[in-house]
Amino acid sequence: MNDFSQAFLKAIQLILNLDPNLIEIVALSLRVSLTAVLIASLIGLPLGAALALYKFFGRGLLVAILNTFMGLPPVVVGLVVYLILSRSGPLGALGLLFTPTAMVIAQVCLITPIIAALTRQTILDANNEFHAQLRALGAKSLSMMNTLLWETRYSLVTNVFAGFGRAIAEVGAVLIVGGNINHNTRVMTTSIALETSKGNIELALALGMILITLSLIVTSAVMSARHAAYNVYS
Amino acid sequence: MVMTSALPLPLKIQHLSVSRQGKLLLDSVNATIESTGITIILGPNGAGKSLLLRIAHGLERPDAGSLRWDQHIPKPEESWRTFVFQKPIFLQRSVLANLEYVLSLHKVVKIRKNLLIQQALQHTGLVKLSAQSARILSGGEQQRLNIARAWVLEPKVMLLDEPTAELDPSGVATIERLIKKIAQQNTKIIMTTHSLDQAKRLAHDILFLHQGRLIEHTPAKVYFAQPQTSLAEDFLAGKLLD
Numbered sequence: 001m002n003d004f005s006q007a008f009l010k011a012i013q014l015i016l017n018l019d020p021n022l023i024e025i026v027a028l029s030l031r032v033s034l035t036a037v038l039i040a041s042l043i044g045l046p047l048g049a050a051l052a053l054y055k056f057f058g059r060g061l062l063v064a065i066l067n068t069f070m071g072l073p074p075v076v077v078g079l080v081v082y083l084i085l086s087r088s089g090p091l092g093a094l095g096l097l098f099t100p101t102a103m104v105i106a107q108v109c110l111i112t113p114i115i116a117a118l119t120r121q122t123i124l125d126a127n128n129e130f131h132a133q134l135r136a137l138g139a140k141s142l143s144m145m146n147t148l149l150w151e152t153r154y155s156l157v158t159n160v161f162a163g164f165g166r167a168i169a170e171v172g173a174v175l176i177v178g179g180n181i182n183h184n185t186r187v188m189t190t191s192i193a194l195e196t197s198k199g200n201i202e203l204a205l206a207l208g209m210i211l212i213t214l215s216l217i218v219t220s221a222v223m224s225a226r227h228a229a230y231n232v233y234s
Numbered sequence: 235m236v237m238t239s240a241l242p243l244p245l246k247i248q249h250l251s252v253s254r255q256g257k258l259l260l261d262s263v264n265a266t267i268e269s270t271g272i273t274i275i276l277g278p279n280g281a282g283k284s285l286l287l288r289i290a291h292g293l294e295r296p297d298a299g300s301l302r303w304d305q306h307i308p309k310p311e312e313s314w315r316t317f318v319f320q321k322p323i324f325l326q327r328s329v330l331a332n333l334e335y336v337l338s339l340h341k342v343v344k345i346r347k348n349l350l351i352q353q354a355l356q357h358t359g360l361v362k363l364s365a366q367s368a369r370i371l372s373g374g375e376q377q378r379l380n381i382a383r384a385w386v387l388e389p390k391v392m393l394l395d396e397p398t399a400e401l402d403p404s405g406v407a408t409i410e411r412l413i414k415k416i417a418q419q420n421t422k423i424i425m426t427t428h429s430l431d432q433a434k435r436l437a438h439d440i441l442f443l444h445q446g447r448l449i450e451h452t453p454a455k456v457y458f459a460q461p462q463t464s465l466a467e468d469f470l471a472g473k474l475l476d
Contacts, residue, residue: 133323
């Protein structure tokens, strides 16, 4: 227990001192994961909705792949992105390996399937409720999809934040493609891994506490916004 | 200018049959529905009334035979014809936004939109509720909004599927008043019901359906005074039909 109480004090101390290293790491963590969530949402929301609403050849297979990819091991994603971005890989010329951009790419690969698969289920349920009514009102498929996405926006926000939770917490992918370079690609999870391996358990734990608190703040901010909006019209 | 000539009527139903999962739900129905008055599709539960109405709006396809609005196969996205469900589903938005949504679907220009919305709200007595969430309206208010949503497009034909089945007597009276008013403004009404009293109050002509077959199609006066078939006679007498 001693470790925990000392770590707690250390965490408080780090935060109160506004430790510049800490702030840099936290900022990069948020920047990478929020960017990844934004991109993954732009792909995953319409993709999930389309999978729920349109029939096409290979849809079943795509859904199965998506559901499998929800649980992709981050290290494997990291490895694949690494191979693609490494100098001899197909996108090697872009020189993206060991940059925050590479980390964003890896996280997008990791969480797009999560957002798309959850969205598909949300839209599928909403479609069961709304389909006949919207069709009778004269909605064609594209406006039907837009309406369902808008009507389920509160659930979709939850889905998006399931993706965010996964992104901010994972270490394997960002470690491989980012390289945990100080002042460059070091994020919260990679520093925790590093400090632990160096034996700085106290600092590692403190960082861990800050990470969890941060997730809690982001999530509850979104939830209360969602709650406030939800109360207006339902 | 009277636009009656533009009405897409008569509605011609020829040898219309539908079966689902091996059960014959509509059995070679033949009928011609003209433009005058309120047409009521009457019959016990499971007679195929709703199915016939859904086909008339293009929501379902027949297996055999045809249904044509003045030689034209219906599609749900046509704005000259609207459909009212027994149990409406509203968007999680205000009363006003629910009406606005329908007009947007049909690409009505903004100035006209506002005018049509105000009209529909006034006709249905929903002006004061326009900013309220549609989902928290009472049953009677919801059904008024349901009618307003179908009326807001100023359709030539309105199809209503058991619009009062879930309402209390005063709610029923309100909706019936609205339906009569709509009919007076040259909108053709075709509506299903299993209520004899309602049919008596509203119908100009009656299509009496039983087990997917059209038993008779007669003016309402004839139907109630001298039913042409023993099935209709039994139904009027409140007997169980087999």
